[in-house]
Amino acid sequence: MAKLFIDANNKKSLIEPEIYGHFSEHLGRCIYEGLYVGENSDIPNINGMRKDVVSALKEIDIPVLRWPGGCFADEYHWKDGIGDKAKRKKMVNTHWGGVTEDNSFGTHEFFELCRQLGCKAYVNGNLGSGTVQEMSEWVEYITFGGLSPMSELRKENGSEEPWTLDYFGVGNENWGCGGNMTPEYYGNEYRRYQTYVRQYDSERPVKKVCCGPNVDDYHWTEGVMKTCFDHTPEHLHGLMDLLSLHYYTVPGVWEKKGSATEFDTEEWYKTLSKALYMDELINRHSAIMDQYDPEKKIGLSVDEWGNWFDVEPGTNPGFLYQQNTVRDALVAGVTLDIFNKHSDRVKMACLAQMVNVLQSVILTDGDKMLRTPTYHVFHMYRHHQGAELLESYIDGAGQSGTEDCKVPSLHESVSIKDGIITITVNNLSCDKAEDLEINITGAGDSEIIEAKIVSDKMDAYNTFENPDKVIEKDFDGCSKDGDVIKLTLPAASVVELRIK
DSSP: OEEEEEEEEEEEEEOOGGGGEEEOOSSTTSTBTTTBOOTTOSSOEETTEEHHHHHHHHTTTOOEEEESOSGGGGGOOGGGGSSOGGGSOOEEOTTTTTOEEOOOSOHHHHHHHHHHHTOEEEEEEOOSSOOHHHHHHHHHHHHOOSSSHHHHHHHHTTOOSOOOOOEEEEOSOTTTTTTOOOHHHHHHHHHHHHHTSOOSOTTSOOEEEEOOOBTTOHHHHHHHHHHHHTTOGGGHHHHOSEEEEEEEEOSSBTTBOOOSSOOOHHHHHHHHHHHHHHHHHHHHHHHHHHHHOTTOOSEEEEEEEEEOOOOOTTSOTTSOOOOOBHHHHHHHHHHHHHHHHTTTTEEEEEEEOSBSSSSOSEEEETTEEEEOHHHHHHHHHGGGTTOEEEEEEEESOOEEEOSSOEEESEEEEEEEETTEEEEEEEEOOSSOOEEEEEEEESOOSOOEEEEEEEEOOTTOBOOSSSTTSSOOEEOOSEEEETTEEEEEEOSSEEEEEEEO
16 A cells, blocks of 8 residues: 655745646637626626636635736737727737737736736736837836826826736747747846836835746756856846746647547556656756755746647637646646645746636636636645645555556645645546555644545546536545545545645
8 A cells, every 4th residue: 555654844845825826818718708708798797807707716716817928928019908998909919820819908907807816917028029118118007106107107097006016027938939039148138128127116026037948948047047147146036036937748749739538548648747747847947046046036937837739629729729637637736746846946837728728727618617627626726825835755656557658656745734734646547546545743633624536537527518527526535543544546536635
């Protein structure tokens, strides 16, 4: 029998709530139809935001929302998205489907959405095709409360008071769609642009996000860190608060990624193996960051992650709409566990994307809405937000998989907050239950106060006709015998226990 050992006396790092963040890009039906339908829609809304979607998202305690991209960010000019909606400039969304963007969802609408969700705001600025002045004026428009041209313009457009801008990304994927730059060139551009991201409110400073690597591009991380660090070692923390990392789990090749719903056991294990690669990526990029920032003052922001499959048949290939199965739930579970275990360096992460795009937590169709299996994992894992990571490891679990692809059978993370220990465990086997014995040191007399599970057949998913096929349920496969907790995890399952 596999054993999970937990040391409740060994508190490690704080699991920042922002690790459970989300991403909303002007892409497909993420914002339009998904989050925003406009004030005149027949779909129930508050100031244009879908009431059903906002309500569901609030239940998983969204900590931070990233906008407007993605690739879209580096062709977005923010002044096109303010003022009278009937007069806003229209543009072609060249990255995603070639559709017309009418800019009816802009800065004011984004901050209204964050207000309704009760989450922090992460805005990505345009470095690729924008100017220093444009970026500087956007920050002024958003955050300055005094008398200035941009604050007066904001007031004219209906917002008397400034908003709180928690995070600002200086460009996005500038190694690719954001300008095809070299790391040294981007590093110098970042230094220049971030200088003009002014701190107008010292009590609520804007944290600056530097564009980091794509997957395993360690050369980019080294080049950007070296360039940013050069000649300004004493000022590095003020120059950069976070470095981003983008990694998508793609079971196939880029041109043929594989179906979101039709896959065999080989693809199951290949997908989970690639999801687990996140651990190596964080370790190796962190090692480079440690050379310049050994005190870990700069956080790693994995602000684009998740499964990327072929689009659903019959949908616009530029809209990246895909279904969401139990396989996605397992990828979410193991990835969030990895982030928890690296919370000394990982300070923010954003699942791509929130609604109707890639590995989303919500799908919509007209006035219908459903929660995906990934949603239910986020709902369970919300208890890790703001908790302290505890030392934990699994012994004797073995491996699951095929002859060509093996993964650990079990994967876990453990945290404590307000005296309650949250244990999340994933059974990565698609066809075999796993027994697990949990031993907790330093917890004293304790009891199981909650046990939940997300599990079904590996390719099960929710539809608008059957939206509750894969949901979070009470878990009855655990028991306490003295100081030991025993449980049997069904195949393809994500389990949460809460101990007090």
